[in-house]
Amino acid sequence: QPPPCTDFDIAYFHSYSHLGIHHEMIKDRVRTETYREAIMRHQSFIAGKVVVDVGCGTGILSIFCAQAGAKRVYAVDASEIALQANEVVKENNLSDVVIVLHGRVEDVEIDEEVDVIISEWMGYMLLYESMLGSVITARDRWLKPGGLILPSNATLFMAPVTHTDRYSESIDFWRNVYGINMSALIPLAKQSSFEEPSVETITGENILTWPHEVKHIDSYSVSIDELKTVTSKFKFSSMMRAPLHGFAFWFDVEFNGPAIAPSNYHSTSIVDNHMANGSQRKRRTNPNEALVLSTAPEDPPTHWQQTLIYLYDPLALEQDQLIEGSVTLSQSKENARFMNIHLEYSVGGRNYVKESVMK
Amino acid sequence: QPPPCTDFDIAYFHSYSHLGIHHEMIKDRVRTETYREAIMRHQSFIAGKVVVDVGCGTGILSIFCAQAGAKRVYAVDASEIALQANEVVKENNLSDVVIVLHGRVEDVEIDEEVDVIISEWMGYMLLYESMLGSVITARDRWLKPGGLILPSNATLFMAPVTHTDRYSESIDFWRNVYGINMSALIPLAKQSSFEEPSVETITGENILTWPHEVKHIDSYSVSIDELKTVTSKFKFSSMMRAPLHGFAFWFDVEFNGPAIAPSNYHSTSIVDNHMANGSQRKRRTNPNEALVLSTAPEDPPTHWQQTLIYLYDPLALEQDQLIEGSVTLSQSKENARFMNIHLEYSVGGRNYVKESVMK
Numbered sequence: 001q002p003p004p005c006t007d008f009d010i011a012y013f014h015s016y017s018h019l020g021i022h023h024e025m026i027k028d029r030v031r032t033e034t035y036r037e038a039i040m041r042h043q044s045f046i047a048g049k050v051v052v053d054v055g056c057g058t059g060i061l062s063i064f065c066a067q068a069g070a071k072r073v074y075a076v077d078a079s080e081i082a083l084q085a086n087e088v089v090k091e092n093n094l095s096d097v098v099i100v101l102h103g104r105v106e107d108v109e110i111d112e113e114v115d116v117i118i119s120e121w122m123g124y125m126l127l128y129e130s131m132l133g134s135v136i137t138a139r140d141r142w143l144k145p146g147g148l149i150l151p152s153n154a155t156l157f158m159a160p161v162t163h164t165d166r167y168s169e170s171i172d173f174w175r176n177v178y179g180i181n182m183s184a185l186i187p188l189a190k191q192s193s194f195e196e197p198s199v200e201t202i203t204g205e206n207i208l209t210w211p212h213e214v215k216h217i218d219s220y221s222v223s224i225d226e227l228k229t230v231t232s233k234f235k236f237s238s239m240m241r242a243p244l245h246g247f248a249f250w251f252d253v254e255f256n257g258p259a260i261a262p263s264n265y266h267s268t269s270i271v272d273n274h275m276a277n278g279s280q281r282k283r284r285t286n287p288n289e290a291l292v293l294s295t296a297p298e299d300p301p302t303h304w305q306q307t308l309i310y311l312y313d314p315l316a317l318e319q320d321q322l323i324e325g326s327v328t329l330s331q332s333k334e335n336a337r338f339m340n341i342h343l344e345y346s347v348g349g350r351n352y353v354k355e356s357v358m359k
Numbered sequence: 360q361p362p363p364c365t366d367f368d369i370a371y372f373h374s375y376s377h378l379g380i381h382h383e384m385i386k387d388r389v390r391t392e393t394y395r396e397a398i399m400r401h402q403s404f405i406a407g408k409v410v411v412d413v414g415c416g417t418g419i420l421s422i423f424c425a426q427a428g429a430k431r432v433y434a435v436d437a438s439e440i441a442l443q444a445n446e447v448v449k450e451n452n453l454s455d456v457v458i459v460l461h462g463r464v465e466d467v468e469i470d471e472e473v474d475v476i477i478s479e480w481m482g483y484m485l486l487y488e489s490m491l492g493s494v495i496t497a498r499d500r501w502l503k504p505g506g507l508i509l510p511s512n513a514t515l516f517m518a519p520v521t522h523t524d525r526y527s528e529s530i531d532f533w534r535n536v537y538g539i540n541m542s543a544l545i546p547l548a549k550q551s552s553f554e555e556p557s558v559e560t561i562t563g564e565n566i567l568t569w570p571h572e573v574k575h576i577d578s579y580s581v582s583i584d585e586l587k588t589v590t591s592k593f594k595f596s597s598m599m600r601a602p603l604h605g606f607a608f609w610f611d612v613e614f615n616g617p618a619i620a621p622s623n624y625h626s627t628s629i630v631d632n633h634m635a636n637g638s639q640r641k642r643r644t645n646p647n648e649a650l651v652l653s654t655a656p657e658d659p660p661t662h663w664q665q666t667l668i669y670l671y672d673p674l675a676l677e678q679d680q681l682i683e684g685s686v687t688l689s690q691s692k693e694n695a696r697f698m699n700i701h702l703e704y705s706v707g708g709r710n711y712v713k714e715s716v717m718k
Contacts, residue, residue: 019544019551023529026536036537063539087543170382177385178395180422184446185378192378 002106008335009078009104012129016079022058025120028303034293035120036064038150038255041291042116043068045148045257049115052076054105054138055131059085059098061118066097073097074114076138078104105138113144117219124199125307126156126251128339128358130331132217133224149219151253151293158234158249159211160323161202162242167314170194194246194310197341197358201305202248204298208238208317211296214249214327220258229330236323244317246310247327247343252294309356315347323347332357361465367694368437368463371488375438381417384479387662393652394479395423397509397614400650401475402427404507404616408474411435413464413497414490418444418457420477425456432456433473435497437463464497472503476578483558484666485515485610487698487717489690491576492583508578510612510652517593517608518570519682520561521601526673529553553605553669556700556717560664561607563657567597567676570655573608573686579617588689595682603676605669606686606702611653668715674706682706691716 015021026032039046039061047069053062056075062085065073075085075098082102089098101108117138123129139149170193174182212234238244295304317323325345332338343354374380385391398405398420406428412421415434421444424432434444434457441461448457460467476497482488491513498508529552533541571593597603654663676682684704691697702713 019547023532023548027532032537058541058544060536060539060541064537084544084547088539088541091543092540173382173386177419178391178423180419180447181451182417182419182447184450185417185443188378188443189382 054119157211243314413478516570602673
């Protein structure tokens, strides 16, 4: 019995019916070329096999899979864009290989088991949009034992951030506006600038210390239930004396084959962490040379950028000062496509809470 | 009997309750510094006088007028931002001079005649948002005979544009997407990229010939009725052999004093036009050295940028080829804040029509 398709789901699917959003994603070369590379590296698992592309959009990943020799690709999308994907498939004379299914993975029928699931499901802060649930549904409905899921795992990171330019531009701006003191607007400026999460590109210079791993997801074992609420405790030690302006979130995903043992293939990062101090690292070494799509500030920018949760007021940090607390990400009860972000943190013996909603 | 305040008006006013939009406007230095300069140049008309600021926003122009020595400034705004303006006024100890009125100019009461009306009312394509009607209402309700209106006049221009990079990036992109032919998406790409007007910054390089004056507005004599529908015939002669991709619209406003005779002060541009060929000019000479706020492609960029109406398909133009037609801008009947743009043009003996709506 599939879950009901809510009005929010319908609005969500409709937001992908506009071509502009697909244009933006496809022209993100880091994203699209990494996916193509992942498909080509796993060609031995794809050639002659059956693939499902969850949320196929314009169908580009499905066609990459067809080019890699897939016997059949089910390209599934609940958005109207599926009709366009079908036209692209026809134009490329791939109708015998790529079968476009317009509907939710919960609702469409595929009358065979599949060898491979591929999906580009990641939202801002990894979990925004809650699309991973569709991949899980596809896995549980159709994937053969021993089948391949791309990406194989995903990790959400966070780190404390200093960003004086951004704070000044949004807040201090009002202290002297063409010679006029408009500080009376600062409370509203803080609210309008920092109430909601901000998607923007920062650099490694903004990051105050090694990131914390908020959530590691194994595509093979993750359940829909564990994504409803994700909580993680963090403990940062600032490497600099600097104002703390907020926390940045980003993610990476890896594309590993199913042949490597699970304890290995989804956790080069975790292994590194454990070798270091258990929860913190700035940059992964990658001994297995797994293919990684990274949206970290120190890596080339992507359309995901980073997601910033700004504090309403900066906190002065000394070098080596601790920032301890926890973050809870939960699907909004009203609209599961929204995400509530609850941050608790203490600095210098004082406790703070920041609530925000990604809409 | 004031016109009713519709749900669309309420939504419109509410869109100005967010501080971000005011931040964007205020930090547009071309805009804000030109207004400040206009106030300072007209200090002799303002000092000791009564001013109305129509749509005061955060109150910055009202405070400039107070700094110029105004006896009293009525700062009127129907948006909630008026409450913030009031806080700014208090913080600057100007409550005796600047009286913030939260309401529509149609509804608020001012119990005296005023000497000066100032307003930054211009929207994209000059007329989008239909805010000039509020200035007209203020003028007709309160302005003394011989009073000053800033800006004193405004002119909307259009010109044919070539913009191969933009067209390629939006349309030709789909011909070869990482080696895949996705031309099947081109009809949708044309619709999604070019159905609506596009606000973007172009340069003088994109302009194919001298602009056409679509509408000249004299702040002293313009009526609400004449703004409901504006029609203008144009005849361009392309100075280059190039593909025609669409038409660009931009405007300028002038800040002239009331002392100069009307036939003079609102039409340096018109005088120039008549001396040239009656309707076309690329750049105004300005013998009276009127202060001009220009949003033309050849001038420094502003937050208004330019507004582009793209054709779905480019038309190949020869040098000196004629483009004749007409443009009609009308307030949407459903929502007067929206603008319908009806373009008819003929090139090489063929006739074309492009309809779009600015929402």
